[in-house]
Amino acid sequence: MLTLHYNPLTISAATAIVLEELEVPYTPILVDFSDVSQQSPAYLALNPKGRVPTLQTPQGVLTETGAILEYLAAQHGPHLIPEDPFQAARMRETMHYLASTVHVNYAHAMRGPRWADLESSWADMTAKAPHTMAASLAYLEGHLDFAPFAIGNSLTLADPWLFVLTGFATRLHIDIAQFPNLSAHQVMMHDRYAVRAARNKGMLA
Amino acid sequence: MLTLHYNPLTISAATAIVLEELEVPYTPILVDFSDVSQQSPAYLALNPKGRVPTLQTPQGVLTETGAILEYLAAQHGPHLIPEDPFQAARMRETMHYLASTVHVNYAHAMRGPRWADLESSWADMTAKAPHTMAASLAYLEGHLDFAPFAIGNSLTLADPWLFVLTGFATRLHIDIAQFPNLSAHQVMMHDRYAVRAARNKGMLA
The missing domain is CATH 1.20.1050.10 (Glutathione S-transferase Yfyf (Class Pi); Chain A, domain 2)
Incomplete structure (x- = not known):
């Protein structure tokens, strides 16, 4: 199962769209920027960059939209x-x-x-x-x-x-x-x- | 044949190293920043961004190190x-x-x-x-x-x-x-x- 840490105002929306294109199930977790959750110790332990998107995969954590989209295409949708x-x-x-x-x-x-x-x-x-x-x-x-x-x-x-x-x-x-x-x-x-x-x-x- | 427009002080060096790794022949063309050649009309016609690297391939022009390196790997070196x-x-x-x-x-x-x-x-x-x-x-x-x-x-x-x-x-x-x-x-x-x-x-x- 994939977990996407996202904020709807950010570029994480691109990852969400690709997940929907591929009809891949995922668990969304909102990162609330209004209380600076992206800099919380728990989030930084996951992604030291303190940014979104972060994708948790069975093999580990991925950051950077360019890497996440390529991973999703390689696993689920080479036609993209x-x-x-x-x-x-x-x-x-x-x-x-x-x-x-x-x-x-x-x-x-x-x-x-x-x-x-x-x-x-x-x-x-x-x-x-x-x-x-x-x-x-x-x-x-x-x-x-x-x-x-x-x-x-x-x-x-x-x-x-x-x-x-x-x-x-x-x-x-x-x-x-x-x-x-x-x-x-x-x-x-x-x-x-x-x-x-x-x-x-x-x-x- | 590939032509690489480069400047040795820039990130175009990464493309040159990958070309050497793959032993792919290429023609290097220096883009002289001291006279702002990267903004000359001739260069901008090739790459409107006015940056290096620019790679001329038989299929057309490519810019962006990330795209050029992936292209070279796909064509000549998937082991990279x-x-x-x-x-x-x-x-x-x-x-x-x-x-x-x-x-x-x-x-x-x-x-x-x-x-x-x-x-x-x-x-x-x-x-x-x-x-x-x-x-x-x-x-x-x-x-x-x-x-x-x-x-x-x-x-x-x-x-x-x-x-x-x-x-x-x-x-x-x-x-x-x-x-x-x-x-x-x-x-x-x-x-x-x-x-x-x-x-x-x-x-x-």
Whole structure:
């Protein structure tokens, strides 16, 4: 049995969607950020990074969305990874860009203390985040296939991640309508069965 | 034939090491940061992100170290990915942490303008970077196998990446000796055949 430590406002929603896509049973455990549960001794013993998602598997604990999604695909759904090695690499290129550039740009809006100590720096980062986030979205808008999925004509691991992270952009008051491809992807994913199932379970805000 | 656009001071060195491990022929093209070649129109046409590495393959262009290394393993060296899905996921957990946390912490030492506009913010980030980088290394020190490789007893895609990024820490005046496992990994990798071959070709500073 799998246990997913999640918070519906975070990127853990991407893992929940993939679990629903694969119809893999899992036990959800909410990590309540309002009382900083992600920094509790019990949670840090599980995941010293103090972040979500954390997936408990029969073999041990996994962190990092990119690793968790690959594990779920390897165990339960190889069809979520393109068979062609180049297309699989394009999927992973998208996943790494989402993790290390797009999400990082987004995080500067409210997680300045991770990288700087002065309030003036945090305000500076917060002000710039909508611009870096919009630049990231513009890159994705022009680079992905949207045929209609991020990579080709079937859902891959990149799609739930792209869907959740693009959704975050609205929190920075970015108008997604300026990106027609991303907008269409949002609409398509919003009412997909797995997304609604995850939302109905409270895994996705 | 593969063409690798690289700069020896950057994480593109990890790709070069993997190419040498797999004895895959490639054409190296230096991207000279001293004249900001990574922002030239010709380079941006290839990789709009203006970063290295960029790998030109017969099927098209790939960016993002995590995608490039997976592509090389899929095409030329599946032995660089653990067969067991959980261990493979631990390798990818390490790769995603290196990309989205460790490298990002490091980048704040000199790439502040990516995320903030004020000189005072850049100085603040530069001052904090050695601390966040050291915290990342402490996590890796306690979490990886070092048996003697990052994941288990044979080289995986995580090792060249870990080696290059840990090496960057010395630029922030972090004493790696305080991390005995990472130090031993550095020593082991430093004189590995593929690493020396990459260094001899100028792919690695």
